[in-house]
Amino acid sequence: MNVAPTVPQVAPLAADCPLCREDGGLLVARHERFRVIRATGPDADDFPGFYRVVWNEHVAEWSDLSEVEQALCMRAVTLVERAVREHLQPTKVNLAALGNVVPHLHWHVVARYDWDSRFPAPLWAPASRPADATRLAVLRQRLPGCDAAIATAFTANPF
């Protein structure tokens, strides 16, 4: 009797998609279907508490997922948001799945503060005040604790 070899599940990749080639930031938690990264580079300059839940499979739109996949994805977004609220204590959390530049499903989960350079405007709006270097430095000190809480939450929760 032939037994089919166990094939590890590999997400379909798209040529030239940066989120198919690499994690897309500092890896915080990895799941078979998605990963959580923290943004690094210019995106994080004014918004250090900037996480992304990246769906591993190359799909463009939210409604390309099944309801079961959507539930899994939003459970991940919720865990990240709860850790952000507890550890970074933002004025507001901003969630967005845009994908105009990189049409590979990813959710932005961003801690916003009433003192940040754009609040209450969206983070993509022009700055309305200078970045507050002192407060940003304090916020950056909390990031490892938030990262660790997210990693722990993903280990503890059934996914």
Add this chain to the structure above:
Amino acid sequence: MNVAPTVPQVAPLAADCPLCREDGGLLVARHERFRVIRATGPDADDFPGFYRVVWNEHVAEWSDLSEVEQALCMRAVTLVERAVREHLQPTKVNLAALGNVVPHLHWHVVARYDWDSRFPAPLWAPASRPADATRLAVLRQRLPGCDAAIATAFTANPF
């Protein structure tokens, strides 16, 4: 025997919250827990295919909802997104729950086009080209059909 009167479910309201006082746009579909509106006014000038799923109860953050409520809410977002994709055929759909100005949970579901005034930047970024009045006029003609499809979808689906 005293029988408690039936009290209709009324969402908690917050003083001075515009989304507790009014629908927040052109009402497309109404559910006991949420409503779908189409943005009118300046928000829709450059982005006519701009819908919002507004949670009726005054909660600020996505993670304030239970998993059952989240599933209901995202089922609504998905129905709107599918109607937008079918009837308005955007280059990309943008989803966002920000709430910095009005911290009452609402999801933006916005049809984006590679010819729109900001694409591929987020719709809140500065314009990178003038609005295309001719294409916007064609798009606006399709809105009643999309509104009707959303209303029908909400009637047909179990919520």
